[in-house]
């Protein structure tokens with residue numbers, strides 16, 4: 001079976017800075033894969049390349065067997081690895097309408113699906129509204145939400161789609177403990193049986209959520225493995241975890 005996502009020797013430079021230095025990464029179908037690494041390691045840049053927001057200088061990106069290297073975001077989204085990140089909230093739309101848009105996008109993958117009844121889209125949007133705890137804020141403009149609420153909505157937008165591959169860049173950043181715990185439970189529940197690539201700095205979250213973890217340090221993946229293997233990996237401890245087991 002094709003991997004959900006494969007990166008081969010992906011490089012990217014910004015000015016004089018070589019941000020990614022030949023990244024190899026494989027995310028299997030149905031796997032929850034976490035990408036960890038110190039600040040500035042190039043994690044978000046890697047997501048930009050996968051989702052088509054920036055082009056790699058070299059290397060190949062293959063999603064579900066299809067080469068998407070250098071494809072623009074709309075095309076990546078349409079053909080396969082529809083991915084959503086922190087920029088997906090429409091501030092001028094209500095919370096519910098943001099979720100309707102996401103659910104609508106989810107229904108347009110096939111010719112016949114375009115005529116999915118609107119009540120199905122509504123049902124999906126409302127289900128997600130409850131799941132992210134924003135039912136009381138359904139009619140509020142997204143721009144008026146608190147930061148944590150916007151992050152929750154962001155997550156809801158990503159999860160309301162039926163995207164085969166979901167990319168989440170630090171989904172719990174800026175949330176307090178209770179909010180982060182709820183967000184993680186939501187991610188866990190809604191990504192069951194789907195493929196997730198998540199950047200996350202909270203180690204407890206990473207170790208409890210991920211099937212496998214890849215560690216990016218200075219633009220290279222230095223290790224990939226199960227949480228137990230990563231925890232025990234000497235290179236990872238030295239390069240990233242400061243010699244202390246997480």
Ligand SMILES: Nc1ncnc2c1ncn2[C@@H]1O[C@H](COP(=O)(O)OP(=O)(O)O)[C@@H](O)[C@H]1O
Pocket residue numbers: 014015017019037038039040041042043044045046
């Ligand atoms: N659009 C850009 N223009 C210039 N430099 C960038 C750009 N995007 C990222 N970088 C640089 O790439 C490096 C890695 O950044 P980033 O991918 O955001 O790291 P991480 O997400 O792992 O913290 C940083 O030094 C950052 O300044």
Ligand SMILES: [Mg+2]
Pocket residue numbers: 043044045
């Ligand atoms: Mg980042």
